[in-house]
Amino acid sequence: MSDRRRPEPVQVVKGRRDAMLRRLVDGVPYIGFLGIEFDRRGDELTAVMPYKEDLIGNPMLPALHGGAIAAFLEVTAIIELSWSMLWEEMEAGRIDPLAEGQPFPRLPKTIDFTVDYLRSGLPRDAYARARVNRSGRRYASVHVEAWQDNRARLFAQATGHFLMPDREG
DSSP, X not given: OOOOOOOOOHHHHHHHHXXXXXXXXXXXXXXXXXXXXXXXXXXXXXXXXXXXXXXXXXXXXXXXXXXXXXXXXXXXXXXXXXXXXXXXXXXXXXXXXXSTTOOOOOOOEEEEEEEEEOSOOOSSOEEEEEEEEEEOSSEEEEEEEEESSOTTSEEEEEEEEEEOOOTTO
């Protein structure tokens, strides 16, 4: 007889992952204010900022507000960084987002965040993906790219450095 455990049903695994992402995103009210959503495919996240009239900064062009773009990129970086930390913990069975009384994970704190506005953000949905370049116990570096209609035609990108939360508490 084998000591090997049977794998969990895919619905259970998917439910746990979706619950953790939902909990992470719902824990930041500003994400809801901007209307940002996250599409999860395995461990990869794509942030989506659906177009809203309130996001227009220059009605003459019209173009998305630079502050909304910067916030979108920063939120994407923080959620991706947090997700990459939580993914390891969740897959190893050390945390269960469905368990009662599970403490909310602490988020990384921004040290600096530099945005490159490459072209005007058009009045339409925006998408972003972040890549964690380095993540240590105390510090992390993340790069984010944003596009609208064409993934190869970025309208903004950013690089951020973050102070990592203490994993014990």
